[in-house]
Amino acid sequence: MNLKIMTTAGFFLLLTACMSTSDPLGPPESAWADYLSWYKVTPEAETGDPTGFLGSVHDGTRAFRQIYVNSVGEPVNRGTRGFPYPPGSILVKESFNNRAALDSRRNPDLTVMIKLPQGQSLETGGWEYVRPDGARGNGASDLAAFCRDCHLFAAATDYNFINSVFYQNNR
Numbered sequence: 001m002n003l004k005i006m007t008t009a010g011f012f013l014l015l016t017a018c019m020s021t022s023d024p025l026g027p028p029e030s031a032w033a034d035y036l037s038w039y040k041v042t043p044e045a046e047t048g049d050p051t052g053f054l055g056s057v058h059d060g061t062r063a064f065r066q067i068y069v070n071s072v073g074e075p076v077n078r079g080t081r082g083f084p085y086p087p088g089s090i091l092v093k094e095s096f097n098n099r100a101a102l103d104s105r106r107n108p109d110l111t112v113m114i115k116l117p118q119g120q121s122l123e124t125g126g127w128e129y130v131r132p133d134g135a136r137g138n139g140a141s142d143l144a145a146f147c148r149d150c151h152l153f154a155a156a157t158d159y160n161f162i163n164s165v166f167y168q169n170n171r
């Protein structure tokens, strides 16, 4: 096993492992169990750093990533409805370490964003963040701040970096 790949894969978790996390405000994991049937924002997996904000998170620039949105958030993501995303929207991102892992769908890391009912977690613009190990970040927790502080660069599109319009314009 390639040490470099293992190191990159573990980095995201390691980086956030000691942070305070939150009790869930959003739905349980079963809410995105069938995400593969959702609208795929990235018809082809993206790699590198198309937004310029990735740094070393989400398994780094060598990873291959695919993003999905549920039916609640789909119209906003596809640009047929304006921002912000309505409560109940869920964005799921799969990160694969490399092309071979993508092709065989081997061990994707899942990171998730859930739009909470209006008025909750104002610190994060109403989003709950879910780390690959299932830990939740909302409100004033360290994990919420960690995810929010970078996703804030996408504040103009409700903290969502890659939507269908971005993908079309930058592929």
Ligand code: HEC
Binding pocket: 016, 048, 049, 050, 051, 052, 053, 054, 055, 056, 057, 058, 065, 067, 091, 092, 093, 111, 112, 113, 129, 130, 131, 143, 146, 147, 148, 150, 151, 154, 159, 160, 161, 162, 163
């Ligand atoms: C240093 C910046 C940074 C941090 C920290 C970060 N992200 Fe992201 N995230 C990105 C970028 C950039 C994208 C766009 C897709 C890509 O390039 O892979 C993204 C995409 C996503 C997406 C897909 C929707 C979208 O906005 O495109 C989800 C879901 C997501 N991140 C969840 C999380 C969670 C959960 C955390 C915290 C555990 C987190 N992110 C922390 C930079 C970051």
